[in-house]
């Protein structure tokens with residue numbers, strides 16, 4: 001065997017090994033599961049679960065999330081838009097945190113929303129909270145401004161900044177932004 005031939009074999013073998021290593025490395029695979037954690041500040045309930053894996057949302061996990069994000073004033077449960085969960089999942093990744101989302105407001109029934117709207121200019125009468133498409137959150141260990149910037153950077157819906165109330169509103173409606181109090 002010539003030297004050149006040996007060099008070729010070595011290279012080919014090396015390339016083969018590299019390809020094998022690439023395939024096995026989790027860094028090069030799409031995440032197999034999507035995980036979320038919530039802590040509802042009104043009810044004290046918390047939840048940590050995989051809500052998606054292998055290309056499908058888990059109905060049981062979605063049902064548990066819907067319950068924790070229910071209208072705590074009336075007890076009404078409404079489906080939360082899975083796209084909102086994906087938005088939260090992607091925010092976690094960008095914020096490089098696994099801390100639970102602290103939830104100030106998830107689903108709001110029309111009755112609750114109307115009552116809040118009456119007492120606050122900051123509550124829209126046609127709020128996306130009533131469709132399970134919006135959530136008000138803060139993230140322990142991360143500055144509110146960082147959470148705000150991250151939500152804006154994803155550009156996937158509405159983002160409201162409420163520094164005095166210490167939360168960020170995110171939704172999966174039209175892309176827009178505003179400042180509250």
Ligand SMILES: [Zn+2]
Nearest residue numbers: 134135136169
């Ligand atoms: Zn909100």
